[in-house]
């Protein structure tokens with residue numbers, strides 16, 4: 079996990095698209111997309127209270143993704159001509175997907191976005207997961223459009239090395255963080271809701287677990303700074319949190335083992 083260097087920037091094909099997308103955020107947005115999203119969120123919350131979240135079916139969720147695409151991704155996720163095979167698969171009654179909140183799966187040239195409404199406490203949390211997964215899809219679409227991949231799974235050209243480095247081992251690298259931060263800020267503004275979050279700290283941890291590389295201070299500075307939202311983790315505190323991650327995991331495992339042993343002594 080690192081910032082792009084001058085050498086990377088020469089070969090990078092993704093960042094200028096992201097900058098163009100961010101520039102489009104200053105243009106007026108269609109309020110109907112906001113209304114539509116709010117309606118879907120209300121339905122999720124109502125069903126959740128009734129314990130019947132599964133009533134929100136695949137079609138509902140699909141019709142919810144389109145306004146989000148317009149508000150956050152320039153409408154390109156669904157109109158991109160390289161992705162006719164995109165298929166959105168949603169958790170529905172009796173058919174949840176293991177223990178996941180959301181997931182993007184690339185298989186035999188087809189991309190599938192999996193979302194599991196029932197694994198979320200409320201619609202705000204669910205919206206964060208949807209946007210998180212859409213960020214993954216958007217970055218991969220750009221990589222294909224720019225020829226970094228021949229197809230969804232086949233890397234090509236010399237740009238792949240730079241893409242691989244900046245995409246990260248788990249897909250939560252620099253590109254993800256840069257886009258997720260912008261989407262998160264915009265979502266909080268558009269919906270007047272500071273609670274929307276795209277799991278960016280969890281994303282850093284996922285990359286760390288895979289690479290065991292602690293990002294530099296500059297990396298944290300760049301990806302976490304957001305003057306509009308001072309409640310976000312401060313770069314220094316976040317870095318400290320990652321540095322101590324293994325130690326905390328070790329203590330947690332120790333504690334669990336002790337609890338188990340104590341439990342066995344009483345009930346075993």
Ligand SMILES: [Zn+2]
Pocket residue numbers: 210211214249250281
């Ligand atoms: Zn992710």
